[in-house]
Amino acid sequence: MNGADLRIGIAGITGRMGKLLADAVPLAGATLAGGIGRDGDLAALARESDVVIDFTVAATVSRHAGILAGAGTPWVLGTTGFDPAAEADIADAAARIPVFQAANFAPGVNLVIALAERLGATLAAETHDAEILEMHHRQKIDAPSGTALAIGAAVARGRGVDLAAVKDSGRDGHTGKRETGAIGFAALRGGQIVGSHSAIFTSAVEQITLTHHALDRRIFAEGAVRAALWLAGRAPGRYGMRDLLGL
Numbered sequence: 001m002n003g004a005d006l007r008i009g010i011a012g013i014t015g016r017m018g019k020l021l022a023d024a025v026p027l028a029g030a031t032l033a034g035g036i037g038r039d040g041d042l043a044a045l046a047r048e049s050d051v052v053i054d055f056t057v058a059a060t061v062s063r064h065a066g067i068l069a070g071a072g073t074p075w076v077l078g079t080t081g082f083d084p085a086a087e088a089d090i091a092d093a094a095a096r097i098p099v100f101q102a103a104n105f106a107p108g109v110n111l112v113i114a115l116a117e118r119l120g121a122t123l124a125a126e127t128h129d130a131e132i133l134e135m136h137h138r139q140k141i142d143a144p145s146g147t148a149l150a151i152g153a154a155v156a157r158g159r160g161v162d163l164a165a166v167k168d169s170g171r172d173g174h175t176g177k178r179e180t181g182a183i184g185f186a187a188l189r190g191g192q193i194v195g196s197h198s199a200i201f202t203s204a205v206e207q208i209t210l211t212h213h214a215l216d217r218r219i220f221a222e223g224a225v226r227a228a229l230w231l232a233g234r235a236p237g238r239y240g241m242r243d244l245l246g247l
């Protein structure tokens, strides 16, 4: 199917991302099938859409997984902050429909994620402490950001460990000394910062920092629409920016 024939529905169309997605769909040559805010009917939107792009809130993810899998409508999921139970529901949906999930649709930050995995694999956890720093606008409701967690997961993958086993988030008070092998997170909030992420590796003798600053949310909207065009017509399964970008 070419872009002009593809009908894209937007869950979260009244939000910061949803409004930009509504602009980005026709700019990419696709058709805006419609959109819903919190009171909208996702099942009805799914029936009118070849792909649904979803940027809402974490609490919707399990419900949306069931509705879109039931409707057989491919799902591009940009929402962050969901828990392991929702993660399992996304995996169940991916057995029935194609699901493209990304914490961040900016191509550049996905290169940072890929490099973070490589640094994690190359720099020993015993010598190089890994810390992830993120800063976002004052309206953001989840922390650490989905992207920060994706960077941390990449470092952990490179080190051959589970992030959950080594994650050190929200230090405050008498924390004790840093654990060797821990992956630390710090989240800053303020103003209208679109999204900044750094992965910082520090040893006794050197420091390596990978940084990405998103300067305009359109980078996420354009990436999500590109993902929708890429996803349409694929087999059920779980896809992400690594597949789209060939990383």
Ligand SMILES: NC(=O)C1=CN([C@@H]2O[C@H](COP(=O)(O)OP(=O)(O)OC[C@H]3O[C@@H](n4cnc5c(N)ncnc54)[C@H](OP(=O)(O)O)[C@@H]3O)[C@@H](O)[C@H]2O)C=CC1
Pocket: 011, 012, 013, 014, 015, 016, 017, 018, 036, 037, 038, 039, 055, 056, 057, 058, 059, 060, 077, 078, 079, 080, 081, 102, 103, 104, 105, 106, 142, 146, 220
């Ligand atoms: N993957 C990526 O590249 C990016 C991901 N994000 C993520 O996308 C999500 C949305 O971000 P943003 O647009 O800034 O958020 P906003 O708060 O601006 O928008 C949230 C949207 O979700 C809707 N919504 C709120 N509650 C519910 C509900 N209970 N059920 C259904 N819909 C609901 C809102 O509808 P209403 O107006 O009716 O309340 C609104 O349309 C966040 O999780 C954010 O972290 C953001 C940027 C990039």
Ligand SMILES: O=C(O)C1=N[C@H](C(=O)O)C[C@H](O)C1
Pocket: 080, 103, 104, 136, 140, 144, 145, 146, 147, 148, 194, 195, 196
């Ligand atoms: O809420 C946001 O704004 C953003 N959320 C995503 C995240 O949690 O990583 C992506 C981006 O940083 C903007």
